Amino acid sequence: AQKITQTQPGMFVQEKEAVTLDCTYDTSDQSYGLFWYKQPSSGEMIFLIYQGSYDEQNATEGRYSLNFQKARKSANLVISASQLGDSAMYFCAMRGDGSSNTGKLIFGQGTTLQVKP
Amino acid sequence: GAGVSQSPSNKVTEKGKDVELRCDPISGHTALYWYRQRLGQGLEFLIYFQGNSAPDKSGLPSDRFSAERTGESVSTLTIQRTQQEDSAVYLCASSLGTGDEQYFGPGTRLTVT
Numbered sequence: 001a002q003k004i005t006q007t008q009p010g011m012f013v014q015e016k017e018a019v020t021l022d023c024t025y026d027t028s029d030q031s032y033g034l035f036w037y038k039q040p041s042s043g044e045m046i047f048l049i050y051q052g053s054y055d056e057q058n059a060t061e062g063r064y065s066l067n068f069q070k071a072r073k074s075a076n077l078v079i080s081a082s083q084l085g086d087s088a089m090y091f092c093a094m095r096g097d098g099s100s101n102t103g104k105l106i107f108g109q110g111t112t113l114q115v116k117p
Numbered sequence: 118g119a120g121v122s123q124s125p126s127n128k129v130t131e132k133g134k135d136v137e138l139r140c141d142p143i144s145g146h147t148a149l150y151w152y153r154q155r156l157g158q159g160l161e162f163l164i165y166f167q168g169n170s171a172p173d174k175s176g177l178p179s180d181r182f183s184a185e186r187t188g189e190s191v192s193t194l195t196i197q198r199t200q201q202e203d204s205a206v207y208l209c210a211s212s213l214g215t216g217d218e219q220y221f222g223p224g225t226r227l228t229v230t
Contacts (some may be wrong), residue, residue, distance in 0.1 A: 023190055
């Protein structure tokens with residue numbers, strides 16, 4: 001069975017500083033994808049970044065980077081130069097990419113990030 | 118282009134009533150997913166449709182939950198005899214194909230009183 005664990009219910013960061021949101025996962029699939037989504041108080045789910053299990057380079061998207069450590073089964077999100085608008089709930093998710101998989105996403109419980117001015 | 122739309126945005130219903138939630142995927146997206154998000158929790162997968170293939174219903178929590186999709190168009194999620202534990206936000210997502218990036222709708226907030 002696939003599982004995502006986010007151990008930080010809430011995090012604070014000072015504006016303009018970097019912050020790391022933790023995510024560990026468990027799967028028996030050889031091929032899988034890891035995602036991070038942002039959910040502001042408005043409720044929409046905003047895709048941030050994707051890492052494939054066979055990607056050798058860590059994914060980066062602007063101020064977002066994914067610290068992928070396959071042997072440790074971790075996929076931490078790093079947000080650099082935090083902005084007030086980064087305050088939101090952040091979800092780590094996994095998708096199995098084997099031939100029998102349907103593409104459904106398995107989500108963690110989320111981390112609430114608050115950026116202080 | 119238009120994103121995923123869902124209706125209604127909010128629904129308040131009495132315990133025991135049936136409700137129907139609607140999702141309009143992005144045009145051309147063959148895959149459609151329903152998820153449930155309880156307050157302060159992550160999203161739970163409910164059901165998946167891909168074209169005319171048999172849906173993956175493995176996430177439906179009980180036989181009170183059902184969903185339909187005609188071809189690659191609109192999907193409806195029906196909850197019969199609603200219970201208070203059904204109160205949640207129901208999110209729909211669509212993707213071009215299985216394994217492609219999922220685009221989420223704004224959700225329907227269901228409150229069962």
